[in-house]
Amino acid sequence: MSSIHPLKLFPVKKVFFFPLIFVTVTLVVECSVAGVDMRYSIWSIVNQALKGNRGWTPVWREPEPKLHYDIVIIGGGGHGLATAFYLASRYGMTNIAVLEKGWIGSGNIGRNTTIVRSNYLLDGNEPFYEQSLKLWEGLEKDLNYNAMMSQRGIINLYHSDAQRDAFIRRGNAMRLHGADAKLLNKNELQKMCSFLDFENARFPIMGGLLQPRAGTARHDAVAWGYARGADQRGVDIIQNCEVTDFIIKNGTCTGVRTSRGKIQADKIGVAVAGSTSRVMAKAGLRLPIESHVLQAFVSEGLKPVIPGVITFGAGHFYISQSDKGGLVFGGDIDGYNSYAQRGNLPVFEDVCEGGMAIMPMIGRARVLRNWGGIMDMSMDGSPIIDKTPIAQLYLNAGWCYGGFKATPASGLCFAHLLARGEPHKVATKLRLDRFQRGAMLDERGAGAQPNLH
């Protein structure tokens, strides 16, 4: 039998044949590396494109709640979903339900300004946030999901010698914990951000503290990615299921009552962010937490101008630019206690003044959208991941307006606490009783004043 050369059998020119083999081998390798789930591989995208994108299946199941779970997590925000994901992926626990009163992404996880960073000062905080940033760096691979993590850097502007010295201290503390930090003088900053007002600003811009590995991630994709990852490992994500009460017998929490019936569990983890005080009141616990509104603002799409995240050092204003070109910015909390997911105009004006003070050019951009979220402001500005005085009831709260960046580490540390019964090594200081012991983690040195954190 005479052998036929493949190039003769298939009339493909050599010039196409070798790239074709290369692409095929790459895809096969990609398939085997990515493992279980290939729904977002290049193959599936090409395949779906050819079918008019009509073959995609729901990203997670909609199961009916079971009567009993090993662990129930209340709150399907970023932290609750990340906790479920790490419980399943790192601690091998899958008989878990995440109970969400609304829909996935309806809370702060889908409302924040997407800033991710680890530029903290205190020993109790910096290792935790640096752990989080490391998890962010591998998140898309962990989840096989595009969370649009973009490490474009953050620059905190300084406007006085004293502020520069405080930033030098913070930068050194960050570097001692293995994070990255670089102090920029005025000339270096001017090269990176020529649009800042270096001439006439009321608070002269003298330089900035840069964290190059900081940046932004697409907030709702983070929720969807964690939800999908948890669901694939067997976690039940139950939407439209509001927890209305706790079942507590002899000081031990054994389950919850919900709008979809009673659910028993060996352990219950609460991760409801802005609703923490309301939910924990049902267990009879009063916490050192107040709920406040924080707003976000987005402008019309503009050509790329802001290289990363920039924060004002003499007022409260932070800004980045989304991939669609919108300027995404925010500032202070509204300043009154509220559970409303919308804010008021005085803070809108204050935030815009902050922006105009450092980059007057944004005065020409039109704001397209704004919204509000409920912040769980702790009395020292730092979070709580701990057991509660009620046995088998655990708490994840106090994220103020910095909980998005914390999502991966918060999930990992809460999962560790739920699975092992002891704090993760980077969360040993995030204890509930620190307020009783006077061991506050007051990052800003502002005291028990939520509006100053």
Ligand SMILES: Cc1cc2nc3c(=O)[nH]c(=O)nc-3n(C[C@H](O)[C@H](O)[C@H](O)COP(=O)(O)OP(=O)(O)OC[C@H]3O[C@@H](n4cnc5c(N)ncnc54)[C@H](O)[C@@H]3O)c2cc1C
């Ligand atoms: C405008 C704005 C800008 C922000 N910007 C940033 C930023 O740039 N960087 C940063 O790091 N952080 C930022 N944050 C903070 C960050 O978004 C939050 O700290 C973080 O998302 C809170 O955790 P979560 O995702 O679990 O919260 P959520 O998404 O709010 O999740 C809590 C969930 O619990 C559910 N729930 C409440 N009560 C019940 C109940 N009884 N039963 C069942 N479910 C219940 C809620 O419906 C909600 O979905 C910002 C927040 C806002 C509002």
